[in-house]
Amino acid sequence: MTTDTLNIREMCDAFDVTPRTLRFYEAKELLFPIREGQKRLFTKRDRARLKLILRGKRFGFSLEEIRQLLDLYHMNDGQEAQLSKSYVLAEQHLADMEAQKAELEEAISELKEQMAWGAEKLAQLAKEKTVAA
Amino acid sequence: MTTDTLNIREMCDAFDVTPRTLRFYEAKELLFPIREGQKRLFTKRDRARLKLILRGKRFGFSLEEIRQLLDLYHMNDGQEAQLSKSYVLAEQHLADMEAQKAELEEAISELKEQMAWGAEKLAQLAKEKTVAA
DNA sequence: AGCAAAGCTGACGTTAACGTAAACGTAACG
DNA sequence: CGTTACGTTTACGTTAACGTCAGCTTTGCT
Secondary structure, eight states: OOOSOBOHHHHHHHHTOOHHHHHHHHHTTSOOOEEETTEEEBOHHHHHHHHHHHHHHHTTOOHHHHHHHHHHHTOOSOOHHHHHHHHHHHHHHHHHHHHHHHHHHHHHHHHHHHHHHHHHHHHHHHHHHHHHO | OOOSOBOHHHHHHHHTOOHHHHHHHHHTTSOOOEEETTEEEBOHHHHHHHHHHHHHHHTTOOHHHHHHHHHHHTOOSOOHHHHHHHHHHHHHHHHHHHHHHHHHHHHHHHHHHHHHHHHHHHHHHHHHHHHHO
């Protein structure tokens, strides 16, 4: 183990984001890199958080929504109030994702149907071409 | 059947969008309502397209991406070139969605794990309270 | 000492996807 | 015939999530 922290460049390469993005996430309190003088050092915790952030984004959640949810993943031993607040948020988030999953499955099967139709049309066109030749 | 078309207000109510949104989608060539004088009339085709548009949005696709895909769902008997171009786009879209589904499933199970952890913590806190009383 | 690379902090620019407001048309209602 | 409701166009405003650029430190080499 060298230092267990990444500088901004290494962090960018590891997650394929720009420095601007990392500074932006810090400003929005999604990440909390420690400082070595001026420079940012990203810890294991930051890496875990960033992974969740990027995933959340892919599912269409806003950074603000994600910020609130991150608390659940990093609950240490906060107040009961805070803890159960996070829990409720997570429940809603989970419901959201499962609804999304259901819809996604429907969309996938519909798209497959359409593609089958399209494939048939294409085969038909290919046949006509052959006959014409 | 009255007219089989909806005016802008009915369309908004049916899909829970604003008039601005519908006009915007028309400007972006996602919808093609017919005109009765000045007024827009949304056909069955527009309704089908809007349903797909809103679904696409929920999955994080841009309006421009969606516009291109809509062609697949409304391919009549275009050129073979156009047809197979749409088909290729759809293939990529499908791959995208299936990847998204896989990731979503992973995210769901991870979140459930975290919630179980949180629930345990909460139970523990409740217990302590009882003992203290 | 000199200099380039890497990082930092503002601060303004940009894009997508609409919101909002002004100014106008027209159709029905009392 | 006035006005109320609904719809239209045009145009500028807004928010999120960064991009981009200028100007300043700090650090490592030579």
